Amino acid sequence: MLMDTLTRDRDMDIALSNEAPHSSVVPSGEGRFVDDYLLYLMARASHAVSAEFHTTLRRAGVQVPVWRVLASLSGSTTGETVTGLAEACLLQQPTMTKLLDRMVRDGLVKRMPDARDRRVVRIAMTPRGEATVRELLVSAKAHEAELLSRFPDIGAHRLKELLRSMAARPARGRRREAA
Amino acid sequence: MLMDTLTRDRDMDIALSNEAPHSSVVPSGEGRFVDDYLLYLMARASHAVSAEFHTTLRRAGVQVPVWRVLASLSGSTTGETVTGLAEACLLQQPTMTKLLDRMVRDGLVKRMPDARDRRVVRIAMTPRGEATVRELLVSAKAHEAELLSRFPDIGAHRLKELLRSMAARPARGRRREAA
DNA sequence: TCATGACACATGAATCTTCATGAGCTAACT
């Protein structure tokens, strides 16, 4: 995430030095399994395009998971739950709890009680969080537009629909061992 | 098909319960930012389909990064370099070094000297590693086929081409094109 | 030959993530 999940670009500003001296990958003539494996290609593409934006995040001094939380919160008036955020950000719930600890410490979000269910903690942005995300959203939208412009012949809407349907889980099965 | 209203079928089962009960119909332009953000949709789709396969990995007692290394090694006769594997597996080089430590400890791979360059460590699978990956490859191919069969109207080849071109770095880190 | 710079991999401290579990709360059934 993988999702996801990563910062590359040690060659942000200066860069260009490495003109593929060794084979970065590419072993022998025959293609590797992974080079035609859909799951790998998706992870790789996602990683690559995300890495482009992560450069912007670095410059803003915002960590990737922090950005994901802020982006997920943007537009929410009532706040999101911890578990909901974890799911949205592709993280485990305890990871999110601790990430939120840090974000609270940094003044980006605050915890609030839920009106109906006292188990639930609602996470809302502070003004500082809102200010941070506002700027980043501009960059994110610009980057997305630029990215899409690189692939003029694909329909963005159609692609997004496909991705959404792939993300919809088919059989979220907890199979208890029946045998 | 159901299209725009389906935009929220991915709404997981998490339910941002802030969906006010009275406004049951939301103007479709007013979803969360992330729900129409390409980078997020890619990460989410990648995460979801990978998670399906991770179930198989768990059953086999193989960690995700271990699988990635084995899959990347499969088919390589000369072995891969540590840096090459890190790149292939979307990890940092120190992470790969330590992951390989564990895999060596578990008898899945071995480190070998490079014939021409003594800086380089070549990673090759042990028989045990090969046996492990052989079984997993069968499952992976089956899963991929099943996954693709869920989306009959998309051309797999075309999709993969798109993903490959997205993964190719645009700006700085130019990379050779391979057949 | 000796600098110099780039490269490949390893290492340790700090950080982040995960696993397993705990405590509090809600709902449903008896």
Place this chain on the structure above:
DNA sequence: AGTTAGCTCATGAAGATTCATGTGTCATGA
């Protein structure tokens, strides 16, 4: 009610990843 099951979030120990370096190797050119 009382019981039970399931849910939400937090926590601590264990594990994994990253950042910043360190060590050794290679290549180039003075």
